[in-house]
Amino acid sequence: MNPRILNSGWGVALALFGLILVGLGGQRSTLDPTPRSTSPDVTQAAAVPDSLDEFTHEDHDGLFPLCTGCHIGAETGSLDDMYPAPASCATCHDGETEERVEWEGPPVLQTNLDFDHGEHIRENADEGEDPLLCADCHGDPDPFVLAEPRVEATECLTCHEKPADDEGHYVEAECTLCHVSAASSTLGEVRIAELPTPPDHEADADETFLAAVHGEDAETRGQERCVTCHVRDQCADCHVNAGRVDEIQALPGEPMHTTFPALEARYPTPETHSATRFAWYHTGIAEDDGSNCATCHTSNSCRSCHIEPVPTPVSSLVTRDTVTAPGAEVVADAPESHESVFFMERHGTVASTEENSCATCHEPESFCGSCHEKQAEGGSSYHTPNFLLGHAADAANAVTECATCHDPVAFCRTCHVDAGLQSRGRLGPGYHDAEPLWLLRHPQAARQQLETCASCHTQNDCLQCHSQLGAFGISPHGPGFDARAAYERNPVVCRACHIGDPFGGGGE
């Protein structure tokens, strides 16, 4: 290609203007775009041609006094007339007057600008202002040699009444005022990947934009702002429910033959999740409005913890294998109630009130049974390894209710008998030799720690004295004992001690 031949300075300006607007600074997105695919960049071949750089207006000094001589389209708004026709170059470059050049028209420019020179000129005139000259925007030290072909976005914003700083341009301006959506632009994949990152997108420590801003921003300004750089397919890189969100579905999709860069999925933890009771009440939130959960969580998240029963909202979530986004990972961990060292002592209350909550992480049959039915076989984590050797005080003082898991007769007494601690059915100090006159002093101990007595003594041991037929006929009943009520509830047991009418003899 002949290096000297191309279009006028207007064309160069327009092309560079576009480049500046869409590629200022050449920043890469902080969302760390990685190629969604390795498909060839089909528009890369149509990148700005060398000839653009080769053509200089200085070499044509004096030939074209007016910009519109070559770029009449800038005035009429016709893109077809934005550049001179190849034939008009050949007027001079005919091989005799000037060297022949080969030029077949302007290349397809990669741009996402929605800018009409003619419209600007006409609107300016309609508003009764001074005629808008090319140099007003493109500079004017030499009317022919364009000193400042690049038009910065800030130049636009001086009239469009938006803050003129960069952040204002990227954050506050309505992008679609000047730009078409990336999906409908002629930008190639490389250019798209190099689109600048607006300052408010920059990753900060608390990921405020991602967690708190971008959702509302997308809802309210999605069509005016987000679409300038993004397509809905990129939403699906993070949003596991992208296919079900109307706002996302309203965004333009990825055009055929152009692959937008994949966004790195990040799931900042919402403030609500850090609340003390979040694990406790999160099911209610999901019940009331699971749409928030559905943004980051697939049903796999729920099933990381929930075994049985699986809460109803889970079924409304998508499963991980049906979406491209990875979804927020949930690792089952102990809830805050378990963090107390003393949780085990009162876990029954928790289990009673929130049985389903326990079943979230623990398979009740095997997990609960590992202690409640382990009983004597060892290996249970409920008691410390050395518990058995020193369990007597714990049992006597009822630190916990042993009988919940251990039958006092079949379990405790069996072992105590084996250890020689059973009663032989005779009256005497025997085992309890620390207290003089124990037989006379035992009633207080018995009423205070009766379970302990029953772990060695049979009922018959006691009835030797505490029975109508016993040696002394001593009533075991304490004050306020309602004998008649007891008899009505279970007369059989009364007759263990009483003969005939229980109210006529024995203890009462």
Next chain:
Amino acid sequence: MRWCAAGLLCAATLAASAATTAAQDVRGTLSHTGFYAELRPLAQDTVDRSLVQEIDPVTFRYQGLPIYCQAQDCVRYRADEVASTVSGSLDANLTAWGFGVTGLSATASLRLRERTGGELLWPRTDDRIDLFLAYAQYARSEVRARVGRQRILGGLGRTAFDGASMVWTPRPGWSGEAYAGRSLARALAEPRNSALAGLESFLPDRNAWLFGGTVRARPTDGIDLTLRYQREIWGDRSGLLSERASMDVRAYPLDLFRLDASADWDFAFTRLGKAHLTALVPISGSTVMLEVTGRRYIPYFELWTVWGFFSPVPYHEAQVRGTWSPNPELRVWLGAGYRDYGETATTTVLSPLEGTGRRGLAGATWTLADRLALRGEYRLEWSAGAFFSGGDAAATFEVTPDVSVSLNGTAFQQIQEFRLGEGTAIGGGLSMDAQLPWYGVRANGGISVYRAGTNNRELQPDWNQVRGFWNLTVPIGDDPGLEGARR
């Protein structure tokens, strides 16, 4: 036994059909546990009256210790020879589903026991088979129904029965449950008349029936409430076995602290049973967790025993405990409690026994470099007839992510059940836990050695004992939905 057979048959049938139905699966564990334990039993022995010192006509001593004499017979307890036992059990916990009906599953929990050595009869090792669970379940959306041997854990403890239960959950936090069936012995998986046969004189040889219901409610966000009622009667309607109700509450008053409370009422004896109220107050974030508990304890006895008619008294206890966790690696806890037994209304001879009790504890865990965890705790229990002062310490080292080794030690002093002398023990052990690379098998085991003795009974031999245990657990099937994320 027939019920056991029926349950097994039911579970086996379902399991068999699971094996032949598409999309079926079985999940559960097979676990073997074995242990070795030594014990020095006490034995009654006679002593010639001529060797006994007569303090007064009713007080006698032998070798400085009290002895009981009647006429020319004097009897004492002395330490016998050390006895031991080697026992093992095999547990199978299985749930099978996929019988062609969505929501239908079958669950069985079976334990086989065997005493393979030693002269000691360890508790329950004489019962070779226990079928804890054997039920079929149908669960769909709001309804869960079970038929077979099952258990319910709740405010009234563990309730096991052969029968049917149904839970209806109209909305999260709200549910109703009803259950009925043949009642099984408390903490045992058998009817009373077979499980306790020969052990108690007054146990009727008949079945008992159980009826009960539970209502769970979440009246407002921040309050969970459970009410349970349960009644057991003898099969011939000759009498009541038990009739109780319980209430459990969890609440977050003002979102400032958590409240756990429970209470049960014994209709049979018309009295309040156990109760507790615990307030958990986080301080400075959650660095300090203060727990204040008020507790009432009174033993519960079924009406077939005479024990409940002996008018046991409750104790009421106040506990204050706190946990300090300045960082995830360190946790320190302290606690103290004081309890007061109710008036026993008994005749005082010589002097009354102590009617109060105290307890205290202090402990800490410290994780070093993610692979070494230290734990230590000191405990004190102090009341009439039962005193314990001692501590445990353990160091667990994670050799690899799948293998850890623990060293533990203990030292304590105790008196028990109004027996003369202070028991002291010092000991230590080594244990290991490993996730084996085959079929998800987990293995753990340990051995402990103690030196135990009794002060003030110098003539009795010390009790130096060895104990050990081992366990192998094999998972069966995958846990659906967990995706390997569960720890």
